[in-house]
Amino acid sequence: MKKPNRRFVTNLCTYLMVIIAFFVCRSMIDAGTMSRSMKGQLVPICAYIVMAISLNLTVGISGELSLGHAGFMSIGAFSGIIFAGWLRAVVPDVGNEVRLLLAILVGGVFALAAGFLIGIPVLRLRGDYLAIVTLAFGEIIRSLLNLCYFWLEGTDLRFSFGSSPDPAIKYLFNGPAGAQNVAKIPTETGFIGGFILVLVTLFVVLNLIGSRSGRAIMAARDNRIAAESVGVNITKYKMMAFTVSACLAGMAGALFGLNYSTLQSVKFNVDASIQVLVFVVLGGIGNIWGSIISAALLYVLPEMLRTFSTYRMLIYAIVLIIVMIITNLPLVRGFVTQLSNASERRRMHRDGKIRKGDAV
Amino acid sequence: MVIFLSHLVNGVSLGSVYAIIALGYSMVYGIAKMLNFAHGDVIMVGAYVCYSAIQYWGLPPFVGILLSMVVCTLLGMLIEFGAYRPLRQATSLAVLITAIGVSYLLQNVALLIWGANPKVFSSVVGFGSLTLFNGELKITSEALITIVVSVLIMVGLTLFTGKTRMGKAMRAVSEDRGAAELMGINVNRTISMTFAIGSALAAIAGVLLCSSYPALMPTTGSMPGIKAFTAAVFGGIGSIPGAMLGGILLGIIEILGKAYISTELGDALVFAVLIIILLFKPSGLLGRPEREKV
Amino acid sequence: MTETRRSTTKMVPFPSRSIVPERDLDKQPILETNHLGIEFGGLKAVQDFSITVGRTEIAGLIGPNGAGKTTVFNLLTKVYQPTTGMVLLDGVDTAGKTTVEASKMGIARTFQNIRLFGNMTVEDNVRIGLHNQISYNMFSGIFRLPGYWKQEKRQHEKTMELLSIFDMQDLADVKASNLPYGAQRRLEIVRALATEPKLLLLDEPAAGMNPHETEELMDNIIRIRDQFQIAVLLIEHDMKLVMGICEGICVLNFGQIIAKGTAEEIQANPVVIEAYLGKQKEAEA
Numbered sequence: 043m044k045k046p047n048r049r050f051v052t053n054l055c056t057y058l059m060v061i062i063a064f065f066v067c068r069s070m071i072d073a074g075t076m077s078r079s080m081k082g083q084l085v086p087i088c089a090y091i092v093m094a095i096s097l098n099l100t101v102g103i104s105g106e107l108s109l110g111h112a113g114f115m116s117i118g119a120f121s122g123i124i125f126a127g128w129l130r131a132v133v134p135d136v137g138n139e140v141r142l143l144l145a146i147l148v149g150g151v152f153a154l155a156a157g158f159l160i161g162i163p164v165l166r167l168r169g170d171y172l173a174i175v176t177l178a179f180g181e182i183i184r185s186l187l188n189l190c191y192f193w194l195e196g197t198d199l200r201f202s203f204g205s206s207p208d209p210a211i212k213y214l215f216n217g218p219a220g221a222q223n224v225a226k227i228p229t230e231t232g233f234i235g236g237f238i239l240v241l242v243t244l245f246v247v248l249n250l251i252g253s254r255s256g257r258a259i260m261a262a263r264d265n266r267i268a269a270e271s272v273g274v275n276i277t278k279y280k281m282m283a284f285t286v287s288a289c290l291a292g293m294a295g296a297l298f299g300l301n302y303s304t305l306q307s308v309k310f311n312v313d314a315s316i317q318v319l320v321f322v323v324l325g326g327i328g329n330i331w332g333s334i335i336s337a338a339l340l341y342v343l344p345e346m347l348r349t350f351s352t353y354r355m356l357i358y359a360i361v362l363i364i365v366m367i368i369t370n371l372p373l374v375r376g377f378v379t380q381l382s383n384a385s386e387r388r389r390m391h392r393d394g395k396i397r398k399g400d401a402v
Numbered sequence: 403m404v405i406f407l408s409h410l411v412n413g414v415s416l417g418s419v420y421a422i423i424a425l426g427y428s429m430v431y432g433i434a435k436m437l438n439f440a441h442g443d444v445i446m447v448g449a450y451v452c453y454s455a456i457q458y459w460g461l462p463p464f465v466g467i468l469l470s471m472v473v474c475t476l477l478g479m480l481i482e483f484g485a486y487r488p489l490r491q492a493t494s495l496a497v498l499i500t501a502i503g504v505s506y507l508l509q510n511v512a513l514l515i516w517g518a519n520p521k522v523f524s525s526v527v528g529f530g531s532l533t534l535f536n537g538e539l540k541i542t543s544e545a546l547i548t549i550v551v552s553v554l555i556m557v558g559l560t561l562f563t564g565k566t567r568m569g570k571a572m573r574a575v576s577e578d579r580g581a582a583e584l585m586g587i588n589v590n591r592t593i594s595m596t597f598a599i600g601s602a603l604a605a606i607a608g609v610l611l612c613s614s615y616p617a618l619m620p621t622t623g624s625m626p627g628i629k630a631f632t633a634a635v636f637g638g639i640g641s642i643p644g645a646m647l648g649g650i651l652l653g654i655i656e657i658l659g660k661a662y663i664s665t666e667l668g669d670a671l672v673f674a675v676l677i678i679i680l681l682f683k684p685s686g687l688l689g690r691p692e693r694e695k696v
Numbered sequence: 697m698t699e700t701r702r703s704t705t706k707m708v709p710f711p712s713r714s715i716v717p718e719r720d721l722d723k724q725p726i727l728e729t730n731h732l733g734i735e736f737g738g739l740k741a742v743q744d745f746s747i748t749v750g751r752t753e754i755a756g757l758i759g760p761n762g763a764g765k766t767t768v769f770n771l772l773t774k775v776y777q778p779t780t781g782m783v784l785l786d787g788v789d790t791a792g793k794t795t796v797e798a799s800k801m802g803i804a805r806t807f808q809n810i811r812l813f814g815n816m817t818v819e820d821n822v823r824i825g826l827h828n829q830i831s832y833n834m835f836s837g838i839f840r841l842p843g844y845w846k847q848e849k850r851q852h853e854k855t856m857e858l859l860s861i862f863d864m865q866d867l868a869d870v871k872a873s874n875l876p877y878g879a880q881r882r883l884e885i886v887r888a889l890a891t892e893p894k895l896l897l898l899d900e901p902a903a904g905m906n907p908h909e910t911e912e913l914m915d916n917i918i919r920i921r922d923q924f925q926i927a928v929l930l931i932e933h934d935m936k937l938v939m940g941i942c943e944g945i946c947v948l949n950f951g952q953i954i955a956k957g958t959a960e961e962i963q964a965n966p967v968v969i970e971a972y973l974g975k976q977k978e979a980e981a
Contacts (some may be wrong), residue, residue, distance in 0.1 A: 250838050254830055271799060271805055272799055274796065366909070
């Protein structure tokens with residue numbers, strides 16, 4: 043391809059935006075101008091950016107509404123945390139970077155497996171039925187986690203299901219109380235890890251979209267029947283999008299989890315899934331850089347509204363409703379589509395791509 | 403055996419509450435084709451209004467219920483008019499996000515008015531329990547009333563949609579909105595009416611739910627809301643007997659699951675059964691399968 | 697009466713009451729159906745449908761609205777599974793196959809109500825048609841291994857070559873849903889051709905086109921057949937197009953074949969005339 047096409051330029055700008063944002067934050071930390079609470083938000087922001095990009099793969103690119111994305115995040119978080127705890131016991135002098143990297147990989151693998159198993163039944167359904175079943179799976183994962191107990195005996199990882207806790211044991215994961223004694227990663231390391239994870243996620247998702255598999259995924263979204271008629275195996279590509287998305291969510295979970303010393307599974311309930319969905323929708327369905335910006339802004343927004351403390355969620359709710367109504371007003375929507383389509387139509391006419399006699 | 407029976411009655415009672423909520427969900431979904439995530443929070447508002455009427459203003463329970471129905475009906479119509487009507491032409495995802503926004507809004511307004519501390523809701527049912535088998539089986543009056551009320555509501559709704567002009571208009575709009583409009587049906591008014599009925603039912607459900615499970619908080623409505631939605635899908639969304647059946651089955655599964663398997667797993671079990679049912683009957687127990695025309 | 701662009705080949709009877717062009721007689725027919733039928737809840741939408749299409753034939757399927765023409769296409773492409781009878785594609789039984797498998801076996805189609813991938817560009821629409829012509833996997837795609845670059849380049853060239861059939865190379869980067877109607881129909885044909893079919897099914901290809909565009913389409917269908925040496929089976933209401941380019945024509949009414957033959961035979965067939973004119977009389981009454 044000789045001339046740089048539009049997608050290439052957009053992707054490049056997206057990478058640049060992330061890299062610039064990272065260095066701005068770094069220099070703010072070095073200069074000491076970043077507030078403590080803001081610094082504490084850096085790693086969760088990275089994690090939620092990855093969550094938003096990965097959910098956009100399911101909702102925007104593959105066109106399936108998922109309300110259980112936080113479920114995959116929790117699987118990644120807790121498998122990553124437990125792994126990191128075990129690793130610390132086995133190899134005590136392992137570096138933070140290595141521990142984080144391995145924990146993220148473990149989290150990704152477990153979430154990928156869960157995504158595959160859940161995808162088999164879920165992807166047979168469509169539309170709102172699919173949405174409610176993903177929600178159901180998210181809640182099932184959470185309920186099951188409340189019955190799991192992990193602890194170490196020496197370097198052996200022990201597991202029990204459903205039994206009540208023994209106060210003498212120092213648990214890694216203690217049922218409803220969640221993960222405890224987490225082998226926490228310092229913020230500085232976590233932030234670099236988060237930055238790299240965002241880049242990796244971008245790389246995976248953007249390259250997937252621009253490849254044969256990504257086109258097949260989008261074809262299945264745009265027109266199922268037509269896609270099948272040209273030989274695209276719908277189930278295979280829906281599954282591919284779903285599992286890749288789950289895997290990335292698991293990695294984000296591990297990054298997120300290792301930022302705290304304790305973590306409860308309540309953090310990953312329906313509300314968390316919905317929150318990520320809000321990021322995706324406000325950032326623009328199928329729009330990757332939009333997801334990044336909206337995840338970062340909307341995650342920080344409630345923090346910035348902290349001065350209004352009691353009113354902040356109220357303001358958030360009102361803003362959300364107003365934004366949805368305004369962006370969907372027929373007038374506004376018509377204007378936007380007209381703007382993009384008209385320029386394309388004009389271009390086609392100008393370049394003589396449409397011949398006079400054509401029925402339009 | 404007696405213990406099992408008592409669990410069963412509790413299950414049917416809880417299920418009846420789910421069924422009443424699910425009826426509202428299902429009707430709105432059938433007619434407006436949207437997932438009204440804020441429906442659960444209307445329940446919470448209904449319960450709070452009734453609570454305030456009884457506790458603060460000293461009104462008799464019956465008046466409290468009526469007042470909460472009126473408030474919820476108006477609230478439902480207001481939500482529809484203010485938040486959903488402007489989005490009639492928008493994608494279903496945009497409407498879903500708006501509904502989530504409305505849900506947050508209701509929860510936070512309730513938080514401002516009534517605070518975060520749980521209120522202890524005193525039962526609106528005035529008489530004692532029913533005792534059977536020489537006192538071994540005790541059925542609370544709340545359970546009985548809930549079951550009776552839900553059956554009455556279902557019968558009433560079935561008659562309403564089957565016999566009245568407005569009910570027929572509702573069915574027509576849910577079948578084909580465009581065609582209904584061409585036949586002279588006022589679609590906006592029909593949808594508004596649907597929200598009104600659904601929200602009035604939500605108020606009743608809220609009062610009944612809190613009479614049996616008295617802790618009332620701004621988030622009280624969300625989980626029953628989600629479960630009622632599950633029940634509506636379970637029974638076949640858009641179908642009145644389906645919502646009823648789905649709700650009751652769900653309640654029974656939840657109570658029996660909590661009693662005999664694990665308290666923690668009660669909710670998980672409900673969702674697991676939903677998934678299994680949908681795999682074999684993709685449009686729910688009593689739903690109609692949809693076919694895409696090629 | 698109508699100007700004919702048909703090749704001057706003689707149509708000869710093929711065993712089983714069908715006709716194929718003489719040049720295809722000694723070759724395996726691309727499509728044979730035997731007593732094909734489907735019921736929807738007791739209603740026989742199509743029954744006893746037996747035709748043969750020659751390897752390089754342009755065949756027509758006509759009939760009044762609701763006769764079951766598109767249902768036949770859906771049966772051939774396995775969108776529906778037949779309740780009776782069988783379909784042989786290039787001599788291979790398609791029983792139990794899926795739509796995807798049918799596509800891989802060499803059958804491609806367009807749709808009466810256009811089904812493009814509206815949010816994607818013209819080029820990407822064709823590339824999806826080439827889906828099974830390239831083979832690199834997800835990992836080569838994500839990590840941009842050499843296989844990706846080589847095959848993407850070849851795919852791009854192939855796409856441009858296919859688009860040039862309808863002189864559409866310039867539209868490659870336009871969003872498909874922004875194309876004019878006629879161009880959308882042409883793009884659907886290009887996308888179908890990208891799957892390298894042996895049999896191309898066109899469902900009302902001239903619908904919504906003006907006479908000038910229809911003329912061009914007729915030439916193009918013949919050109920596609922000659923260039924790719926494939927068979928074409930088309931549904932069309934525009935009799936000028938059908939009588940102008942179809943070699944063998946099959947007339948369907950109420951799910952049953954009422955006539956088969958050349959354009960001349962069909963035009964002279966009293967049963968066909970009755971099926972069409974009879975309807976007209978009812979309409980007048």
